[in-house]
Amino acid sequence: MKCRGREYLRIIYGPEYTAPEHIERLRPRGLGTKRTLALREFALGLEALYRFVEREPLYRVHECVFGVLALETEPVDPRL
Structure with missing residues (x-):
């Protein structure tokens, strides 16, 4: 964050x-949208780390990474 x-x-x-x-x-x-987006990205990042540490298949880790990348395309005021 x-x-x-x-x-x-x-x-x-x-x-x-x-x-x-x-x-x-x-x-x-209104920071609600930006805050929610940041929390979702953070949660996906933690999930990716958990999957990596648990030695899950790489495609399972990539699911989370691609989720974060998809969330970053959401239009949000960059000045916040």
């Missing part, structure tokens, strides 16, 4: 992004 720090957010939103009027503007963007 990606974690954005204050300095990165300043680059994206500007130096005054923590001002109350800017926070109110940014809040409705």
Whole structure:
């Protein structure tokens, strides 16, 4: 999962992004979609690792990897 720090957010939103009027503007963007997508990608990554460690056939590991790649094609606001 990606974690954005204050300095990165300043680059994206500007130096005054923590001002109350800017926070109110940014809040409705809704991170739910991005958060759900990141959690699904993380879960698939863990499943791929589990399958690899359990020495399952390689195609079973690749199923998870291809699932992550498919999720990455979902359109999401890249600035979040």
